[in-house]
Amino acid sequence: MYVAVKGGEKAIENAHGLLAEERRGDVSVPELTVDQIEQQMGLAVDRVMNEGALYDRRLAAIAVKQAQGDLPEAVFLLRAYRTTLPRIGFSLPMETSAMHLRRRISATFKDLPGGQMLGPTYDYTHRLLDFSLERPRAQEPGGGDKGPKPPGEETPCPRVSDLLAAEGIMAAEETGVGDEVPGDLTRQPLKVPAERPVRLQNLARGDEGFLLSMAYSAQRGFGTSDHPFAGEIRMGEVSLEMVPEELGFPVVIGEITVTECVMITPPGPSKQGEAPVLTQGYGLAxxxxxxxxxxxxxxxxxxxxxxxxxxxxYPAQDEEFVLCHSDSLEASGFVQHLKLPHYVDFQSELVLLRDLRNDHREGHRTCDAIPN
Incomplete structure (x- = not known):
């Protein structure tokens, strides 16, 4: 047994060495730097931050490089690191109506109060391979910036949902402001049925592919929101505030980039005595x-x-089904654990199968021995 353990250790060390070689690739090709990943693979970095539940572009870029671009593995690395960080407090709810906008569109209002802003998007690009990307672009004068700067003073743009709520045709939303601190999925296990704040936490950390599949199923008829309207999609920088105990008043601790979406659903059958209203779904990433x-x-x-x-x-309405299967880390771990040794389990299955086959053969022999 001791020899087997030592042999296994050496094999694992060798596997780590081979992995490092595979990650580096051809040494004649310049190594991909973390700065390059952070600046030029921003959407992959953003996905890892979302599912890793940690807003740190640098750490997410390191995870992407370490995982060779395998995003679920990068999420695993970032989540593992996140567990080592201390919790120093809670931020106040973000005021996204004061967002420094870089993109803002609505599929419900052409003349949106505050205006529409296309911003950086692939929506209007041709889906044709751009072979010019094989050649590095020349450095432009004044380059080296860390990305677009948010505009200075802006007039806050009200959310479409707030405009509809002011008219009385949008269902009232519970803000949760002033209530007790909502549950924390990183510290307490998920319990079903869950309150909406916990559900939103789960979805924010959920695997993008799984959520996309569930949303698609709802639109195809396996749910209530078969044709929602994109009330508003906005992306930009939002200030983050918290109230230190020693001060007693809010202070800005930083600024983060977020994407916010409100999907509006047409009114269904209303309760007796109640006027029909629009309902909404919310996403923030x-x-x-x-x-x-x-x-x-x-x-x-x-x-x-x-x-x-x-x-x-339908599946997309089933709270337990969605919440318990949306996490890429748990899903990946449960599938990949099948690679681990299951020698004893499989041998017991073989023993059982052989016994059943022997019983089956003995039964046939007994039947053959009975005269007609």
Whole structure:
């Protein structure tokens, strides 16, 4: 047994060495730097920050490099590091209506109060391979910036949902401001049924592909929000505030880039005595994560079926199904654990199967011995 353990240790060390060689690749090619990943693979970095539940572009870029671009593995690395960090307090709710906008669009209002802003987007690009990207672009004068700077003074743009709520045609939303601190999925296990703040935490950390699939299923008819409207999608920088105990008043501790999405659903059957209203789903994600925020908003709305008195009949409405299977880390771990040794389990299955086959053969022999 001791020899087996030592042999296993050496094999694992060798595997680590081979992995480092594979990660580096051809040494004649310049090594990819963390700065390059952070600046030029921003959408991958944003996804890792979202599912890793940690806003730190540098650390996310390191994780992407270490994982060779395998984003679920990079999420695993970032989550593992996150568990070593101390919790020093809680921030106040972000005021996204005061966002320094870089992108703001609405599919519900052409003349949106405050205006529409296309911003950086792939929506209008041709899906053709750009072979000019094989050649490095010349450094432009004054280059080297860390990305677009948010504008200075801006007039706050009200959210579309706030405009509709002021008209009385949008269902009232519980803000949660002033209530007790919501549950923390990083410290308490998920319990179903879950309150909406916990559900939103789960979805914010959820695998983008899974949420996209659930949102798609809801739109195809396996849910209530079969055709939601993109009330508003906005992306930009938001100030983060917290109230230190020793001060007693809010202070700005930094600024983060976020993408916010509100999906509006047409009114369904209303309760007796109540006027019909629009309902909404909400999505908020780190960085430029538009697809994630949109899918999150659609799935959030489908998971509100129980509170809205709607029949829960489809996978996207099933709270336990969605919340318990959305985490890429848990899903990946449960599938990949099948690579680990299961020698004893499999041998017991073989013993059982051989016994059953012997019983089957003996039964046939007994039948053959009985005269007609």
């Amino acid at each position: 780190f960085g430029r994560s538009e697809r994630k925020a949109m899918a999150m908003a659609i799935v959030d709305r489908t998971l509100c079926s129980r509170e809205l008195g709607e029949k829960v009949a």
